[in-house]
Amino acid sequence: MTTEQNTPRIPVFLDCDTGIDDSLALSYLATSPQVHLVGVGTVSGNTSAEQAASNSLNLLAMLGREDVPVIQGSRDHLTHAFDGGVPEIHGYNGVGDVELPTASGSVTVGNAVDALIELSHQYAGELHIVTVGPLTNIALALRQDPTLPSRVRHLTTMGGAALVPGNVTAVAEANIWNDPEAAAEAFAADWDVTIVPLDVTLENTLDEDDRHRLLASESPAAQALGKMLDHYFDFYLSLYGKRSCALHDPLAAAIADRGVNPTVAPRVPVTVDTTDGPGRGQLIADLRGQRLGSVDHDGVRTRVVLATDRPLGPHLLNTIMSSTAHLQESAA
Ligand code: BDR
Ligand code: CA
Numbered sequence: 294m295t296t297e298q299n300t301p302r303i304p305v306f307l308d309c310d311t312g313i314d315d316s317l318a319l320s321y322l323a324t325s326p327q328v329h330l331v332g333v334g335t336v337s338g339n340t341s342a343e344q345a346a347s348n349s350l351n352l353l354a355m356l357g358r359e360d361v362p363v364i365q366g367s368r369d370h371l372t373h374a375f376d377g378g379v380p381e382i383h384g385y386n387g388v389g390d391v392e393l394p395t396a397s398g399s400v401t402v403g404n405a406v407d408a409l410i411e412l413s414h415q416y417a418g419e420l421h422i423v424t425v426g427p428l429t430n431i432a433l434a435l436r437q438d439p440t441l442p443s444r445v446r447h448l449t450t451m452g453g454a455a456l457v458p459g460n461v462t463a464v465a466e467a468n469i470w471n472d473p474e475a476a477a478e479a480f481a482a483d484w485d486v487t488i489v490p491l492d493v494t495l496e497n498t499l500d501e502d503d504r505h506r507l508l509a510s511e512s513p514a515a516q517a518l519g520k521m522l523d524h525y526f527d528f529y530l531s532l533y534g535k536r537s538c539a540l541h542d543p544l545a546a547a548i549a550d551r552g553v554n555p556t557v558a559p560r561v562p563v564t565v566d567t568t569d570g571p572g573r574g575q576l577i578a579d580l581r582g583q584r585l586g587s588v589d590h591d592g593v594r595t596r597v598v599l600a601t602d603r604p605l606g607p608h609l610l611n612t613i614m615s616s617t618a619h620l621q622e623s624a625a
Pocket of ligand 2: 309310311312314315338339425426542
C-alpha cells in the first residue's frame, strides 16, 4: 500500500453494522493512504453484530488487511433487542447475499467496547472514531469509561436527517432509529463530533457504470463490492428512479480522512428524540438562524454536515481500486 510521505496517518477505529455501504466504507478506510485502521468493532443494525464481524473479517482478508483486528460488539441495543436487520436492503447475510471467501483469521476475542477503550489509551489524543451503524457500542464505552472523550480526537458519525425526511420513519434515519438512547448519550458527551446525515449522503451516489467498473476489476474484493451493489441498487430503484445507491457510510469515512471536505457544517446543539411517539429517533439539530449562511453556536463541539466540496463516487472508487490494483500486482 502506498503511504504519502511525511503525512502522519490518522488512527481510526471503525464501528459498523456491515452492511453493503458499510463494506464500501470499510474498504475505503482499509485502503486510504491517509488512514491507519487500528480496529473494527461491530454492532447489530443492517445485520447482527456477529454476522457484521464475519463480513468485516472476510472483506478485510480480501483486501489484504488481515492485520486489522475485528472485534464483535453489542448484539442488542440499550433498551431493546436487535430486530433481525433489513434483508430487503442488505440481503440475509448483510452483504447482498454475496458469499465472501472465509478468512483464515478469526474475529478477535473480546468485546468492541473494551477494545475501543483500550485503543483510546494506546492512541490517546489521536484516535478518530468513525461510526456507520447504531451508536450502541459508543454509548456503552462512555458508560464504562466516562473519561473516554478526553482521549479521542474526533468522532465522525453517519446518522440522522437534519432538514430532510427520515428513511425509517418520517423523521428518523436508520442508525439513530435503531438505538436513539445510544445516539443521545453519544451526542451529549464532551467531544468533537461531526454528524454526516442523510442531507448529504443521499446526494452522493454510485450508478451502473461505477458498478461495472468494480466488476471489471482484477481485484476479487472490488468484484465482490460490485456484486453486492446489485442487491443495493434494487432497493434504491424506487428512490432514485434508476439503478444506483446512496453512499451513506463511505461519505462519513471520506469526511473523516478529509478525502471529501464539508463546505457547510454549522456547529449547533443537537438532541435525539427518545420518546415513544412519532418523533422517536429524530435527530433534532437547532439550525435556526442559518438562512443567511452557516452560524456556529459558541462552545458547541458538534457540527452537522449540510454540504461538501466534491462528489464522493469517483474518489471512493479510485481509492479502493488503486489500492486493490497494487495488491494484485504484488501477488502476481
Ligand atoms: C444507514 O443505515 C444503514 O442501513 C446504512 O448502512 C447506513 O449506515 C443509512 O441510514
Ligand atoms: Ca451502516
